[in-house]
Amino acid sequence: MPSFPVPAPDPAARATALDRLDGLVKPVGSLGRLEELAAWLSAAHGVVPPRPLDDVRVVVFAGDHGVSAQSAYPREITAAMVRVFLAGRSGVTVLAAQVGAKVRVADLAVDWDGFQVPDEVTAHKIRRGSGAIDVEDALAPGEAQAAFEAGRAIAAEEAGAHVLIPGDMGIGNTTVCAAVVAASLGLPSAEVVGTGTGVSGEALERKTAVVAAAVRRASGRVADPFERLTALGSACLAATAGFLVEAAMRRIPVVLDGIFSATAAVVAEEIAPGARQWWLAGHRSTEPAQAFAMKALGLTPILDLGLRLGEGSGAVQAIPTLRAARAIIADMGLLADLT
Numbered sequence: 001m002p003s004f005p006v007p008a009p010d011p012a013a014r015a016t017a018l019d020r021l022d023g024l025v026k027p028v029g030s031l032g033r034l035e036e037l038a039a040w041l042s043a044a045h046g047v048v049p050p051r052p053l054d055d056v057r058v059v060v061f062a063g064d065h066g067v068s069a070q071s072a073y074p075r076e077i078t079a080a081m082v083r084v085f086l087a088g089r090s091g092v093t094v095l096a097a098q099v100g101a102k103v104r105v106a107d108l109a110v111d112w113d114g115f116q117v118p119d120e121v122t123a124h125k126i127r128r129g130s131g132a133i134d135v136e137d138a139l140a141p142g143e144a145q146a147a148f149e150a151g152r153a154i155a156a157e158e159a160g161a162h163v164l165i166p167g168d169m170g171i172g173n174t175t176v177c178a179a180v181v182a183a184s185l186g187l188p189s190a191e192v193v194g195t196g197t198g199v200s201g202e203a204l205e206r207k208t209a210v211v212a213a214a215v216r217r218a219s220g221r222v223a224d225p226f227e228r229l230t231a232l233g234s235a236c237l238a239a240t241a242g243f244l245v246e247a248a249m250r251r252i253p254v255v256l257d258g259i260f261s262a263t264a265a266v267v268a269e270e271i272a273p274g275a276r277q278w279w280l281a282g283h284r285s286t287e288p289a290q291a292f293a294m295k296a297l298g299l300t301p302i303l304d305l306g307l308r309l310g311e312g313s314g315a316v317q318a319i320p321t322l323r324a325a326r327a328i329i330a331d332m333g334l335l336a337d338l339t
């Protein structure tokens with residue numbers, strides 16, 4: 001496997017930040033998680049105070065999945081939502097506007113019969129849809145690597161950002177994520193499968209059986225992360241992993257979102273050990289696989305709002321908290337200056 005060297009955040013900037021935080025006009029530690037985030041940002045930026053987080057960009061990786069029948073919604077929603085993102089009317093676009101973040105949509109594998117979208121949207125397209133992972137591989141040989149490289153290229157195109165957020169749109173993608181998390185972390189399917197867009201009862205049992213069959217079918221091949229993406233993943237998942245690795249290599253802080261980015265992050269950390277030092281968990285989604293993935297990565301979600309939309313919507317909500325963390329270390333007075 002090729003190696004992807006990831007730099008470490010700056011320990012000296014972190015130590016300086018922690019000293020300064022202790023000296024602010026407040027009882028030591030009283031700003032809790034905000035202090036931890038301020039130190040994290042200082043280490044990521046290598047400077048105290050960290051730079052303002054003005055340029056925040058979301059990239060929504062859009063694609064279809066061969067297991068879309070396990071969703072509560074039809075497959076056609078994926079393509080339809082691409083139009084909604086472009087029209088600025090999606091959940092993430094509306095929420096991103098609240099914090100001044102930009103949203104880009106990248107069609108990696110949407111299965112549609114073409115309507116006019118800007119070339120930028122399809123520039124990194126790998127294929128249409130993916131295999132039904134319970135009975136066949138998700139991707140053809142080489143496609144996981146190609147999608148990973150596409151995700152890296154997209155992160156490179158967005159390298160001017162102060163913070164990057166990976167978003168996702170793909171009917172059926174929670175089934176794929178559950179299988180990849182189960183295979184990656186060695187967990188039973190029944191523990192990782194969640195309700196996704198809202199399946200319950202027999203539909204949830206069918207979804208669990210599909211995940212279990214997929215993991216069984218691929219067993220023996222999942223030790224290698226690219227092989228796991230080929231067997232159980234998707235072009236979007238591989239691209240998101242590449243996006244996360246490239247951001248880490250370029251020292252760009254990333255705020256992870258729900259189950260999709262958390263799953264990609266587990267795989268990306270295996271491909272590029274240490275990359276997780278550049279990521280924060282924006283929020284806790286309702287999907288068990290997301291919780292397992294964040295725990296495995298040692299990340300504690302900033303927010304817990306019961307969101308399960310995906311698209312990057314939860315991560316976007318964490319941006320005001322990060323800006324608050326920067327503000328305390330940049331602007332609060334020092335105990336030493338009290339008169």
Ligand SMILES: O=C(O)c1ccc[n+]([C@@H]2O[C@H](COP(=O)([O-])O)[C@@H](O)[C@H]2O)c1
Pocket residue numbers: 070071072073168169170171172173174175195196197198199257258259260285286287290307308309310311
């Ligand atoms: O982010 C999450 O944790 C999350 C949880 C449930 C659903 N989603 C979104 O809903 C779609 C996948 O759900 P499903 O039921 O079609 O597998 C996909 O477009 C995701 O962005 C996202």
Ligand SMILES: Cc1cc2nc[nH]c2cc1C
Pocket residue numbers: 073077081168169170197309310311
């Ligand atoms: C409408 C709709 C919007 C979404 N955004 C992310 N996943 C979604 C699933 C559905 C069904």
